[in-house]
Amino acid sequence: MLAADHHASQDVAPVGLEHAEEALDIVEAAHLLDTDARPVEEDVAPLEDLAHGVLPSAPRAPLANFPIHRRRYLRRMNARPSTADVTSTRVLLIGDDELTDVTQRALQDAGATVRNLRDASDQAIRTALRHPVDTVVVISKDDHISLRNALVVEGVRPGIPLVVTVFDHDVALEVQRGVRNVRVMSMADIVVPTLAGPCLDERLLSVHRTSGGLRGVRDGADELQIGPIDAPARSRRARLAADIVATLRPHELSAKILLAGILGFVSVLVVDALATMIVLHESPIEAFYAATKTIVTVGPNHLVDEGPTWFKGFSAVMMIAALAFTALMTAGLVNRLIDRRLCAIFGRRCLPRSEHVVVVGLGQVGLRLCLLLRELGVPVVAIESNPDADYVARAKDYGIPVVIGRGSSGFLLRRISLYRARALAAVTSDEIENIAIVVAAHGEREQLRTLLRAGRGEVRNETRALLKLGVVRDVYRIGGTLLAAAALGSDACEAVLHEQTVYLVAADGRIQPFGAEAIAA
Numbered sequence: 001m002l003a004a005d006h007h008a009s010q011d012v013a014p015v016g017l018e019h020a021e022e023a024l025d026i027v028e029a030a031h032l033l034d035t036d037a038r039p040v041e042e043d044v045a046p047l048e049d050l051a052h053g054v055l056p057s058a059p060r061a062p063l064a065n066f067p068i069h070r071r072r073y074l075r076r077m078n079a080r081p082s083t084a085d086v087t088s089t090r091v092l093l094i095g096d097d098e099l100t101d102v103t104q105r106a107l108q109d110a111g112a113t114v115r116n117l118r119d120a121s122d123q124a125i126r127t128a129l130r131h132p133v134d135t136v137v138v139i140s141k142d143d144h145i146s147l148r149n150a151l152v153v154e155g156v157r158p159g160i161p162l163v164v165t166v167f168d169h170d171v172a173l174e175v176q177r178g179v180r181n182v183r184v185m186s187m188a189d190i191v192v193p194t195l196a197g198p199c200l201d202e203r204l205l206s207v208h209r210t211s212g213g214l215r216g217v218r219d220g221a222d223e224l225q226i227g228p229i230d231a232p233a234r235s236r237r238a239r240l241a242a243d244i245v246a247t248l249r250p251h252e253l254s255a256k257i258l259l260a261g262i263l264g265f266v267s268v269l270v271v272d273a274l275a276t277m278i279v280l281h282e283s284p285i286e287a288f289y290a291a292t293k294t295i296v297t298v299g300p301n302h303l304v305d306e307g308p309t310w311f312k313g314f315s316a317v318m319m320i321a322a323l324a325f326t327a328l329m330t331a332g333l334v335n336r337l338i339d340r341r342l343c344a345i346f347g348r349r350c351l352p353r354s355e356h357v358v359v360v361g362l363g364q365v366g367l368r369l370c371l372l373l374r375e376l377g378v379p380v381v382a383i384e385s386n387p388d389a390d391y392v393a394r395a396k397d398y399g400i401p402v403v404i405g406r407g408s409s410g411f412l413l414r415r416i417s418l419y420r421a422r423a424l425a426a427v428t429s430d431e432i433e434n435i436a437i438v439v440a441a442h443g444e445r446e447q448l449r450t451l452l453r454a455g456r457g458e459v460r461n462e463t464r465a466l467l468k469l470g471v472v473r474d475v476y477r478i479g480g481t482l483l484a485a486a487a488l489g490s491d492a493c494e495a496v497l498h499e500q501t502v503y504l505v506a507a508d509g510r511i512q513p514f515g516a517e518a519i520a521a
Helices: 002-012 018-034 049-050 070-079 081-089 098-109 122-128 143-156 171-179 187-200 238-247 255-282 284-295 309-336 364-375 390-397 410-415 431-442 457-466 475-487 514-518
Strands: 090-094 115-117 133-140 162-165 182-185 204-210 213-219 225-228 359-360 380-384 402-404 425-427 447-452 471-474 494-498 503-504 511-513
Touching: 070 238, 090 098, 098 115, 098 475, 115 122, 115 514, 122 143, 122 309, 133 143, 133 475, 143 162, 143 171, 162 475, 171 182, 171 425, 182 187, 182 475, 187 204, 187 364, 187 425, 187 447, 187 471, 187 475, 187 494, 204 494, 225 511, 255 309, 284 309, 359 431, 364 380, 364 390, 380 390, 390 402, 410 431, 431 447, 471 475, 475 494, 475 503
Parallel strands: 090 115, 090 133, 133 162, 162 182, 359 380, 359 425, 380 402, 425 447, 447 471
Antiparallel strands: 204 213, 213 225, 494 503, 503 511
């Protein structure tokens, strides 16, 4: 204990009087984080349990139960600075990826002091929190790592403001249950509205969710404006015609075999019944009954036995054809029962054939984009190259048709009727693959509206200089800026990138460019 005090005193000895408050924080941090100095009755979860994702089994002790030096320390360290003074905010950023780097740059641009902790071990987090920190931001592509790090931070500094990236809803609930002062944000939820807008209209920058429904963010005369979305609505007759066309043109081979068998069997039955009516002068009911009995081989048709010789031959051909179509229908039915059936023959998972949006890449962003487009009333189909991807099964549960294959394949794009599609969105995690997908799409249909997910600035700038790829969205900059704004105390729920400027959109519709002034407002 004395060694810890002596070490802390050596650290703060050269600090001037103007930094005495911060020096005192460091000294008290040494007391706080020394396990020998903790009172026995203190209810703080062990770091070993937190490291394994074990939530505290009992509520934490109130602040009044802590020793006076801990109470003074926690109040000072956990108090969020006023939004009018965001430049003094001290942020601990835990993460090691592209999104972390963009978030750090956005925080520094706003004037905050940022410390990036790339080694997210328990000891590293414990050591980092010994220094004055106002807010902690946890970024990870793995939801369970985000949960674990958030619990470790909460165990060391109870009540400190936390911003955590989590995609899965169940994991988000666990974070909110185990951490007091936390704001859970999903990278997919942040960037998907900016991707959905251009899929409807190139002039639409983003989709904004309000209590009254979904509205669009557009570039007005002097500023960005929020207004109704002018999505072309199809009449009931047009939707019915589109559904019929989609049903008659299934995508999967098993569905094609089953549909061919059904249509062939029905056609043979109708033709045989009509021939019986015309040649043998039977009533429609008698003719239908006789044709059905013969085709399903229940028994011979005595009417045919008394008819012309040529009609007997015709009836024999119909029975053979019916037998073949029955075998075809049975094979298709068995295949449908065995296959994964990612596309249905009819219903919500039926592959649309006109005015649909093709989403290539069924990850977190792709799945959320499909769901938002469907909420807007736009038919959608997803393409995924990996049949074992985690979100393929989820998409099926949500009723989204999924096609397995490479989005850069011209043959596949033709099979999903790209020539009649509304737009194509390439949103895989591989930017080079996204470029190949958009190029292939333009090769099939030059005037197709395309959307490209990008993240690294050099790729985005080079592709724009080479050819017109359509609408390009820098998802890292959009997501990183909104995470930075949340860490600085902003209540913005969405972010929009327009003309190299990121704008923050609040729940009440206020739109301001990102910066210290916008956050303070």
